[in-house]
Amino acid sequence: MSETRSCDVLIAGAGPAGLATALYLLKARPELRGRVVALEKHAHPRFKTCAGGLIPKTILALNELEIALDIPYVTVTRSSARTVVGDALVERDEPVGTVVRRDEFDALLARSARDAGLRIVEHCRVAGVEQSNGCVRARTDTGDFEASVLVGADGSGSIVRRAVFGNGKETIGRALMTDLPADPNKDVEFAERCYRFDFRCVAAGIKGYAWSFPCSIGGRPHLNVGIYDQFPRKCRDSGGEQAAMLRELVRAFPELPLAGLSDRKISFKAYPIRWFDPGDRYVKGRVILAGDAAGVDPLMGEGISCAFEHGKLAAAAIGRLLDGDPRALADYDRELHWGAIGWKLRKLAFAARHFYGPYHRTFFRLSRISRRAQEIGLDWYNGASHSDELSTAVLIARWVRSVLLPPPVR
Ligand SMILES: Cc1cc2nc3c(=O)[nH]c(=O)nc-3n(C[C@H](O)[C@H](O)[C@H](O)COP(=O)(O)OP(=O)(O)OC[C@H]3O[C@@H](n4cnc5c(N)ncnc54)[C@H](O)[C@@H]3O)c2cc1C
Secondary structure, rough: OOEEOOOOOOEEOOOOHHHHHHHHHHHOOOOHHHHHHEEOOOEEEEEEEEOOOOOOHHHHHHHOOOOOOOOOOOEEEEEEEEEEEEEEEOOOOOOOOEOHHHHHHHHHHHHHHHOOOOOOOOOOOOOEEEEEEEEEEEHHHHHEEOOEEEEEEOOOOHHHHHHOOOOOOOOOEEEEEEEOOOOOOHHHHHHOOEEEEEEEHHHHHEEEEEEEEEEEEEEEEEEEEEEEOOOOOHHHOOOHHHHHHHHHHHHOOOOOOOOOOOOOOOOOEEEEEOOOOOOOOOEEEEEEOOOHHHOOOOOOOOOOHHHHHHHHHHHHHHHHHHOOOOOHHHHHHHHHHHHHHHHHHHHHHHHHHOOOOOOOOHHHHOOOOOOOHHHHHHHHHHHHHHHOOOHHHHHHHHHHHHHHHHOOOO
């Protein structure tokens, strides 16, 4: 029988949530160098089904962690949205998005975390979790690991979540995507540095949107094209969940060569995204959840910025726990429900209910009333200058002012 390896902090999963937890923790407490261990079932660089769109909030986190984005990326300054009641375009002077490839991005985070003192045990799959006497034990296919706290950052299908919190209500959306070679002179995503979103699939029963992002794969321009559905099981009930998503994706971008998707002549990847449910708990004993394992943005399925937000809060809570503060982990749970990230995800859950609900036309119409209001909404969503941390009252006041008052003369 293999011996149990012990450390101070165990992290299940070395994706953005697990690595952000380690990076924030080791930045604040360099003395933990070598005592924080991440268990990862794959090895970096590893493929991850994801469009790789980083909102400005994530770039702020990278700056805070002093990580230079020295991998290939494409930035966009415009965001266009097609809806059943018309189109909208928001343009900013600064990037509204930075598109990376997740294998390269996650490998960069892993490198930075290793440099800071994280031990990553690769090809190590967590199979179960047990707790006793203030100690957590992770069972893996290469033996047991023990620590005084465990972060479940093992993604949407989290084993830690299932082992410790039970199956519970499943709040899992699905996204599928493919990559197409692009012509940077012709395709608007490159020519106009634009993210394209298409919400017309909502009218066909898909609670989500299709997207097309410019990206760089192996130094060559590509489009990452995909579709997100917050409630894929509903589609499955009425027959052919994936077929309906593929049909709507082709319909959203008729000018793109997507016709071969339905018969798999063009390959695509599908993957679940767990979204935030305020009824969930994120702490049990010495085990806490972060990132997709906890649940991310229900409206857009954006999860990388949430992974960094959760990681930062988890690191602060773990630091306090190691100092002997018995309230530390309970406060983490409260932050995820009621702190800035909890409020943001609640608002996005509210928006998802309405934009993807029976009165979606009314809500899409309302959102198109004022261009300035759209800009405020986008800046809030993007967390540019931490505007996502503004109170609801301030946001509503800004929104009302932007709708009722004419724009200032420059
Ligand atoms: C098609 C698609 C497009 C998306 N596009 C975007 C986007 O443009 N922008 C955005 O912000 N978000 C996007 N998302 C969501 C984003 O990918 C996730 O929210 C994000 O990856 C969450 O990070 P995480 O660290 O919590 O989980 P993950 O990135 O899933 O990382 C979890 C890690 O844990 C490891 N792991 C899993 N199980 C075990 C185990 N049992 N033992 C050990 N290790 C384990 C995995 O190998 C992985 O490395 C998209 C998702 C999909 C499906």
